[in-house]
Amino acid sequence: MGRALESAEESVVIRGLVRFLDERSGTAPFVKKALRYVFPDHWSFLLGEVALYTFVILVGTGIYLTFFFEPSTASTYYAGHYAPLRGHEMSVAYRSAVDLSFKVRAGLLMRQTHHWAADVFVASIVLHMLRVFFTGAFRKPRDLTYYLGLTMLVFALLEGYLGYSLVDDLLSGMGLAIGYSVLMSVPFVGANLALLVWGAPFPGKAEFWSRMYVAHVFLLPILIATLLALHLFLVAARHHTQFRESRRTTEKKVVGIPTFPGYAPRSLGLFFSVAAVLFLLGGLVQINPIWLWGPYHIAQGTNGAQPDWYLGWLIGALRLVPNLDVTIGDYTLVPNAFWGGALFPLLVFMLLYLVPWLDRRATGEYGFRNLLDRPRDAPWRTALGAALFAWVFVIFLAGASDRVFVSFGISYVAQLWIYRVLVFVLPLAALIVTRRFCLALQESERLGQIRKQAEAEARGELPQTEQL
Template sequence: MSTQVPAEREEPVGDTPAVRFVDERLGAAKVTRGALRYVFPDHWFFLLGELALYAFVMLIVTGVFLALFFSPSTATTTYHGGYQPLDGVEVSHAYASTMRLSFDVPMGLLIRQTHHWAALLFLAGIIVHVIRVMFTAAFRKPRELTHLLGVLLLGLGLVEGFAGYSLPDDLLSGMGLAIAYGVVLSIPLVGGQLGTLLWGGSFPTAGAFESRLFIAHVFLLPAAMAALIGAHLALVARHHHTQFRGPGRTERNVVGTPMWPGYALRSLAWMCATFAVLLLLGGLVQINPIWQWGPYEPWLGSNGAQPDWYLGWLIGALRLMPPIEPRFWGHTWAGNPFFGGVLLPTAVFGLLAAWPWVDRRLWTRDRLDHHLLSLLRDEPGRVGATAAFAAFVATIFLAGSADRLFVAAGVPYEAQVWVLRAAVFVVPAVVGGLAARAARRQGDVRR
């Protein structure tokens, strides 16, 4: 005769009927207790990820507001609104609705500019966070997948940002879309078909693209990014935060502040500060004044404006790539837009994604789990390679963002292109060598 021993029940927490009612039906006491006891390391580095998270929350909130008033259509209409210099001009519905948001909708300009600043802060937070992860080797086993999700989130963020500032159909966004269309067409074998599929025809006459871009920007990409953020945070909680070496810190523990009440209150304050700064920027610092650029016209090719900073390295790659058109397998490749606009970003993000395995193969040969961060002196080779990689992207970014400064200083455009082409090879080598030497010298002094 067998007997069954009833499972032990955890006593419900709380002394109020409401708390007992919830816990008896959901069994949330154990999960909640574990979450409240979760420990966060005490270092400002770990606030970078939260900065990006709170900027994303602001993007969602302000984006919902903007979507209520935006009209994703390139069909023409006559503008009548608060901006008198354009009164009576034929523009697209997309441009007219953005102008109404900026001049006629109460708080419209504040929300629109706050949304734009939040996008810039979101990408800045992710980029600095990824650089920190690479320098401190926070990507090591068992966090390779966490790193991959972060890199993928960065890539989607770049696409989402480009889609967002391309929606108003002003001269700047139209020029950006024309460049993007040319880059897509340059993809060998499938470029023409892919361009037709995405744009619904030839740019800029394809009228379906604006609504497709709007759906991608408002629904598809934010949903994918929210899923990636959720998966990223779940993996961080699963493996716990990494931490720097220090008294009492080992590979098996985390020393810091528990979630409640210490870290939760600190994080709420950080969130409020992030929101406050973004709202101040939106209200006091002008960004993307489309009324100065005017509506997009295909025959207008220059207005002196620059794209958002996170696209500067892609523009720089297109400017530095020589105008070559090699032939392979019986096909002519449009070298400039393909190598600069497709191959280079693919290589950069491919290397970022593969960095944990590159590090393991070239420097550490280590397959053990690590929860303590690596110091710069621990692996000078990794430090030098990371610094060289960052300098390479920064030099290309300089080529895409400083051309007007060089021209204003009297440097001819052709001269600056050739100087920057040489700098792309020289600067990373110098920066990487100096960084590796500094890390090696720090290790020698420590020993």
């Protein structure tokens, strides 16, 4: 067995595989191109990949959960191992979620990993979106890609909300009551819509649970997966953006590592890292201990209730709005929950959807953009983005003021009034400070260049730019 044979045998395997596939699919040219497809290298380009891989984990753990979870509101009494709940009346849905946590081996690991993955999924999408915004990656020809990504974010929020609502613990019931109320608050048709979705006044018909379940395990995942496929197709069709790093990176040429052999192990490594982090969190860090919340009953509520982080901005908005119902005679045009629960997110998402158009209008730039801006290169965009982010973030923080009261004893009422002021002041401050900061960075860069040039001249070298 000489080395020549070794090498030859390896070649035989590869050749066999390649021939088999190509002769049956004719994809050898495509595969060759795909293997030499170029990925520009920057840590921030990985955020979208993290979201993609988290979605894979979500689907995997989610399928496992469906084998044990029963989406039914039928009433039952708990008789399992967990003593504090024994004898309590609860829905079959809640009991099966508790059993899945305590009786099914590895069930709690899967449930907690699924929950952690949902939180990480939305977080990575949001960070990815911020990266895309602050570098101007949403510009033509990638505006369509951006819209698809934004729509996935909307669906991801809805998907997460439905996921923790299905369990029917006390917190999910409170969340559903709020969702129902926000839908009811839509001017004119709110009550009709809410009755349509819930089938009857809250808590709704038994069928509502099947509707949520089908939406959570089938409709929304399919929608997200379809949009994801389109998103990735468009990314590949127009190639990645890149920073202006050297002379080789231009609007015409993309520079980076090819899929194979360079990028594949990197990206696979990222996938396994994501999986490692999620399963370590799922196994070691408790999340949503539903047996502590107890089953939902309409007459019960708990103090200090908080949703998953990605709905914190909405609870903050619902809490901040003063008690204003707009009425016309005997009719209620705008019930209060509409302002914080519906108008606020609608406004934020409308602004986000308008970003590519607004940017074109503001800059007058209609051409193709493959090179990214650094945030400082576009001070107005960066400043306006920072202002919008500060606005949403301060409202998000306001949603946690009850926890701050419990932990630090600062009056809840006082905090709310402070936030009601900050909501106006902070975005403005963020706008001004960020813009100044960008301009200062530009200025210091310019000075640095001048100094370099002067030093070069002092050494008697001709500055490069003037050589021509």
